[in-house]
Amino acid sequence: MRLALQRLAANDLLGSMRKTLRLLLAIVLLAAADSLHADPTDDRQQLGDLEQGCATALIKADLRWLDSFYDQDWVLICSDGQRVSRRKSLAQLASGEVKWKSIVLSEVDIRVFGDTAIVIYKAVSVGEIHGATLRETELCTDSFIRVDGGWRCVHSHNSWAP
Amino acid sequence: MLLKRVADVLLLPMKTILSLLALLAVFTASPVVRGDEAADKAQITELEKQSAAALVSGDFQALESIFAEEWLLVGPAGEVMTRKFIFGQLRSGDLKFTGYDLGDMVIRIFGDTAVVVGRGTPHGEWNGQKFEEKEVFSDTFTRVGGKWRCVMSHSSAIADEK
Numbered sequence A: 001m002r003l004a005l006q007r008l009a010a011n012d013l014l015g016s017m018r019k020t021l022r023l024l025l026a027i028v029l030l031a032a033a034d035s036l037h038a039d040p041t042d043d044r045q046q047l048g049d050l051e052q053g054c055a056t057a058l059i060k061a062d063l064r065w066l067d068s069f070y071d072q073d074w075v076l077i078c079s080d081g082q083r084v085s086r087r088k089s090l091a092q093l094a095s096g097e098v099k100w101k102s103i104v105l106s107e108v109d110i111r112v113f114g115d116t117a118i119v120i121y122k123a124v125s126v127g128e129i130h131g132a133t134l135r136e137t138e139l140c141t142d143s144f145i146r147v148d149g150g151w152r153c154v155h156s157h158n159s160w161a162p
Numbered sequence B: 001m002l003l004k005r006v007a008d009v010l011l012l013p014m015k016t017i018l019s020l021l022a023l024l025a026v027f028t029a030s031p032v033v034r035g036d037e038a039a040d041k042a043q044i045t046e047l048e049k050q051s052a053a054a055l056v057s058g059d060f061q062a063l064e065s066i067f068a069e070e071w072l073l074v075g076p077a078g079e080v081m082t083r084k085f086i087f088g089q090l091r092s093g094d095l096k097f098t099g100y101d102l103g104d105m106v107i108r109i110f111g112d113t114a115v116v117v118g119r120g121t122p123h124g125e126w127n128g129q130k131f132e133e134k135e136v137f138s139d140t141f142t143r144v145g146g147k148w149r150c151v152m153s154h155s156s157a158i159a160d161e162k
Helices: A002-036 A040-060 A063-069 A086-095 B002-010 B014-032 B037-057 B060-066 B083-092
Strands: A070-077 A083-085 A098-113 A116-129 A132-147 A150-160 B067-074 B080-082 B095-110 B113-126 B129-132 B135-144 B147-157
Touching: A040 A063, A040 A098, A040 A116, A040 A132, A040 A150, A063 A070, A063 A086, A063 A150, A070 A086, A070 B095, A070 B113, A083 A086, A086 A098, A098 B067, A098 B147, A116 B067, A116 B135, A116 B147, A132 B113, A132 B135, A132 B147, A150 B095, A150 B113, A150 B135, A150 B147, B037 B060, B037 B095, B037 B113, B037 B135, B037 B147, B060 B067, B060 B083, B060 B147, B067 B083, B080 B083, B083 B095
Parallel strands: A070 A150, B067 B147
Antiparallel strands: A070 A083, A098 A116, A116 A132, A132 A150, B067 B080, B095 B113, B113 B129, B113 B135, B135 B147
16 A cells, blocks of 8 residues: 555656656747747847937937947947947947937848848937037948847947938 | 656657757757857958958959858948949959958957958959058958858948058
8 A cells, every 4th residue: 555655656756747847848949949930020120129229328328228239349430430439439428528419210221140130221310529519421330149039239330421 | 778768757759859959959059159269260360361362363252152142331431232233343343453451350259240340451443443442341240050251341431540
């Protein structure tokens, strides 16, 4: 009798273990499928929203938002070929040295290559640098990497556009 | 055999267990296992040198292997050009490079994405007009099947440094 009960308990334990392992396998498979077959439409939507969010954050000087948008190693190459680090760019916004009144994006072209994405767009920006009004039209390119299911901007390069 | 015992415990066929393990290996290897960064940088430096040389010699086999089919070039005036257009210009002889000197390059590796910021001095002829300009360029690469391919280049003209 005692032996039969022990066997029953062992069988129950084995059954629970099987269920747990199957559940774990299902979770792993779902995560794998999600990673291997990321929906490019979702990616483009996400990247488009991020670009729009970045323009809004630059106008509001929302450093917290920008901090999560730009990777630690992000670098900007300006239209005149100057290199600006993330630290300098954010410091200029924080100090008010650079202020943006409006940034309008158009002709946004988003391309996704697995965990790499590039975004090309035209930006018409109006703002102030050291108190002087700035109005410029630029062709901008941003390079992104996928991090934990989201996207982070690692590089930007701008050119004056007609 | 351990795998056989696991299959027995989970009441799953051996084939399923092996497939799950293979999928798990792909899933875990792609985002986590990064190639050696120094080796990646050396590879990309070599690709930059090869592409400059191939532009001058008109080596389309090399160019097609370095630049992805979706590759885009953004020029200093904000013009966006496709690979088909640039290669067509080179093939027709409308665009000729007589030299392409490369200067300093800074390469950043982000897993399967790489960004190069470099200086170059391309010279040649385009539609009968000679050009020789100093540029700062950004090249974005993505690793596909273990091979780096350039998906976007952006170039800005820079004034002579005094």
